[in-house]
Amino acid sequence: MATPDIETPATAAGTRAGTGTVFTRFIGLATIVGMVALGVFGLLLSPADVQQSDSVRILYIHVGTVWVAYVAFAFTALASAAYLWKRTTSLAWDRFAGASAEIGVLFMALTLLAGSLWGRLSWGKFWVWDARVTSTAFMFVTYVGYLAVRGLGGSHHQRARRSAVVALLAVLEIPLVHFSVKLWRGLHQDSSVADRTNVNLHGLMLFSLFISVIAFTLLYVWLMMHRQRVLAMQDAIDNTGLDYALQQRRDEGDL
Amino acid sequence: MDLSPRPASEAAAPKARNRRKMLSIGLLLFVLLAGILVVSKFLTQSLDYYCNVDEVGHKDGCEAGRRLRIQGVVDKGSITTDNGVTTFNLTFNKVTVPVVYDSGEPGGLFQQCIPVVVHGVMKSGTFEGDDVEVKHSNEYDEKNKTRVATADAEAAACSQSK
Known part of the structure; x- marks a missing residue:
């Protein structure tokens, strides 16, 4: 099996294989700066809420992480479409899709966790089965399923094709989750900033939320670069492993 | 064992395959639309929390x-x-x-x-x-x-x- 589209950084003999580049280091640094800023604004500079007191600060984790989850799942769908568009072109798109979905699942878990803690403080319950919470849990499970489909085995292109179809279907859940608070009566509040004309958010709270979205997006990009390269290396190992096995059989034949 | 490539005996094959592909895509679209309809109907009428x-x-x-x-x-x-x-x-x-x-x-x-x-x-x-x-x-x-x-x-x- 040929390995035409495997690019692993630092594969030259003798060098230490890694996934870092100048660009990822720059993004990593920016992420650290963003997270520190988020801590300062979220915990110190932004005020406590008139009704929720300090528990409102969970907002800066809850919204930032779910934003990343949405972006990650949308990018998974985009990369999957790109893979299917010209099937023979590149498995790189498939690895982008896979890496993005993994990060999305991670951040969706964080969203659920932060939301659950916030729910305990404001609703009085860790968990309720209202439309927003239920649809979010459903989406989380769907993408865990997507990752399972990726692991079913077969060739890399089989994996890519199967999972691309799942990704294109699963992405339809994003509008379902996002608009669930408008479509149905639930316990979860409506969004405060997205698709609204009147934003009822104190200035510094809004700014902290803005920093949260920036910082988490940077973290997503950083994780994405590294993870996608790790996946490329894994594919390369699969391929060279097969080549090695084939070579051994051929050698046996030569005897 | 004969492993030589077979001649393309059926001229109609690609066409049939194409039709089958279109059919399955059409079916998939239909299922998707029907699914969205059923789910949204079901959900809007039975999922209100209170x-x-x-x-x-x-x-x-x-x-x-x-x-x-x-x-x-x-x-x-x-x-x-x-x-x-x-x-x-x-x-x-x-x-x-x-x-x-x-x-x-x-x-x-x-x-x-x-x-x-x-x-x-x-x-x-x-x-x-x-x-x-x-x-x-x-x-x-x-x-x-x-x-x-x-x-x-x-x-x-x-x-x-x-």
Whole structure:
């Protein structure tokens, strides 16, 4: 099996294989700066809420992480479409899709966790089965399923094709989750900033939320670069492993 | 064993394959659309988390005899606690229902002038609740900007949904 589209950084003999580049280091640094800023604004500079007191600060984790989850799942769908568009072109798109979905699942878990803690403080319950919470849990499970489909085995292109179809279907859940608070009566509040004309958010709270979205997006990009390269290396190992096995059989034949 | 490539014997094969492909894509689209229709119909008609206080006994699924979740704003000054039993009035759209809640302290942000959902049963005009969830708004503002502003905000919240 040929390995035409495997690019692993630092594969030259003798060098230490890694996934870092100048660009990822720059993004990593920016992420650290963003997270520190988020801590300062979220915990110190932004005020406590008139009704929720300090528990409102969970907002800066809850919204930032779910934003990343949405972006990650949308990018998974985009990369999957790109893979299917010209099937023979590149498995790189498939690895982008896979890496993005993994990060999305991670951040969706964080969203659920932060939301659950916030729910305990404001609703009085860790968990309720209202439309927003239920649809979010459903989406989380769907993408865990997507990752399972990726692991079913077969060739890399089989994996890519199967999972691309799942990704294109699963992405339809994003509008379902996002608009669930408008479509149905639930316990979860409506969004405060997205698709609204009147934003009822104190200035510094809004700014902290803005920093949260920036910082988490940077973290997503950083994780994405590294993870996608790790996946490329894994594919390369699969391929060279097969080549090695084939070579051994051929050698046996030569005897 | 003959491993030589077979000649393309059926000229119609690619065409048939194409048709089958179009058919399966069409089927997939149909299933998708039907699925969206069914799911959205099903969901819009059965997934509401609560009945508003004024809908009890009037709306489908909000019959007074069954177990309900009702939503309204806790009336100002109506909360009394006695021996672990909390009573308060719940109002929505000018309809008020007295609530008796006897499962301990209501959690979360429970207070007057805040929208809550109570789980329970309607019994002779009184709602006997065993679960309270607080439904907070999507509006956030600074705490203690001034005492007056806070009081104003609270009063506005209390009169909003009546």
